[in-house]
Amino acid sequence: MTGYLAWRGHLSRATLWRVVRGSGEHRVLPDGVMDLMVHRGRFVVAGADTAAWHDAESEPGEVTWGLRLPPGAACAVLGLPANELTDQRIDLADLVELPAPALDAAELDAPAALERVFVALWRRTSPDVPTLRLAASLDRAARGGATVREVADRHGLSERSLRRASDRLFGYGPKTLMSIHRFQYALQLANAGVALGEAAATAGYADQAHLNREARRLADATPTALVR
Numbered sequence: 001m002t003g004y005l006a007w008r009g010h011l012s013r014a015t016l017w018r019v020v021r022g023s024g025e026h027r028v029l030p031d032g033v034m035d036l037m038v039h040r041g042r043f044v045v046a047g048a049d050t051a052a053w054h055d056a057e058s059e060p061g062e063v064t065w066g067l068r069l070p071p072g073a074a075c076a077v078l079g080l081p082a083n084e085l086t087d088q089r090i091d092l093a094d095l096v097e098l099p100a101p102a103l104d105a106a107e108l109d110a111p112a113a114l115e116r117v118f119v120a121l122w123r124r125t126s127p128d129v130p131t132l133r134l135a136a137s138l139d140r141a142a143r144g145g146a147t148v149r150e151v152a153d154r155h156g157l158s159e160r161s162l163r164r165a166s167d168r169l170f171g172y173g174p175k176t177l178m179s180i181h182r183f184q185y186a187l188q189l190a191n192a193g194v195a196l197g198e199a200a201a202t203a204g205y206a207d208q209a210h211l212n213r214e215a216r217r218l219a220d221a222t223p224t225a226l227v228r
Contacts, residue, residue, distance in 0.1 A: 006068075011115040012122075015068040018111070021058040028053040029187075029219050029226070032139070032180045034074040034082065034171065036092065036118060037066040038110040043092035043117060045078065047085030048171030052219045065110035067118055072135025072169045076127030077118070082171035096121065135169040138162075142177045143185075145204050183218050186211055190227045 003020030017035075030049040037044045039058075046053075046066070058064065075082045078095050092098060099120035134155065141151045151174055152162040166174045186203035190196055200211035208223075215223045 003063075009067065009111065009115045011112075012067070012118050014070060014115070014118060016111045016114065017066045017068065019064050019066075021055070021060055021062045021064070023060045026055040026058060027219065027221070028055065029184070030180045031184055032142070032170070032177055033071075034069045034085065035066040036069060036114055037064055038114060039064045043098065043114075045074070045085060045090050045092050045095060047088045047090070048082060050087055050172060050176060051217070052221070053087075053089075065114060067111075067114040069118075070132070070136070071139040072132045073122075073127065075135075075169050076132065077121040077125050079125065081168040083167040086171040092117070131169075134165065138166065138169065138174070139177070142174060143181045145178075145182070148174050148178075179214065180218065183211075183214050187223070187226055190223060196223050196227075 003022070004017065005019075006015055006017040008014075009016045028046075028049065029052055032048070034048050035046040037046055040062075069077075074085070078085075080095070099117055137155065138151065141154060146154070148159055148162065152159045155162070157165065163173045166172065166177060170177050182203050182205070186199045186205065189199035189202055194202070196211065197208045200208045203211070205211045205214070211223055215221060215226065219226055
């Protein structure tokens with residue numbers, strides 16, 4: 001991935017991003033979130049990934065714009081469990097009726113169009129606030145390194161109920177969500193200049209070999225190859 005830029009949207013306050021396809025392989029790593037994107041003039045929903053997504057469609061120099069959906073938001077505004085979208089890229093128009101004014105604006109100002117579509121869907125569906133709070137809390141706990149049992153106890157849920165809630169809100173179970181956040185944290189440290197062994201230990205891996213195996217499983221690559 002090259003030419004990545006992210007910023008906060010003025011209208012939605014969600015994170016907007018832009019990526020320019022480089023000349024080499026375009027690998028999108030699992031990051032524990034779902035995105036609304038504009039790609040080749042189409043609105044596309046990127047489901048939660050359990051492994052690296054290899055983009056064989058884009059050409060070098062092509063730009064994809066995205067809006068990172070807050071925890072639980074995809075389930076709310078699309079009206080379906082997130083696990084029905086796991087490891088998929090689906091046209092938004094196949095899932096919901098698109099707000100008409102946003103369609104014409106996509107080619108002129110993609111970030112603004114993404115925000116307008118997201119806000120329109122949000123207003124149309126009126127998401128349940130307690131459910132969104134639960135999703136945000138589960139996501140924070142998963143990033144914090146808690147065990148599945150600890151997260152379930154903290155939220156007054158059985159492990160089975162936690163699994164169902166996580167499937168519906170994030171697209172997969174809590175263990176997968178935790179492993180992806182841990183992996184991303186280790187990469188973040190390594191990209192900041194921390195040695196891989198230290199990054200692995202700080203992120204909660206038993207050792208660097210453990211991180212190496214996780215990188216192969218989630219990203220189909222070695223950590224060294226992923227560090228920018």
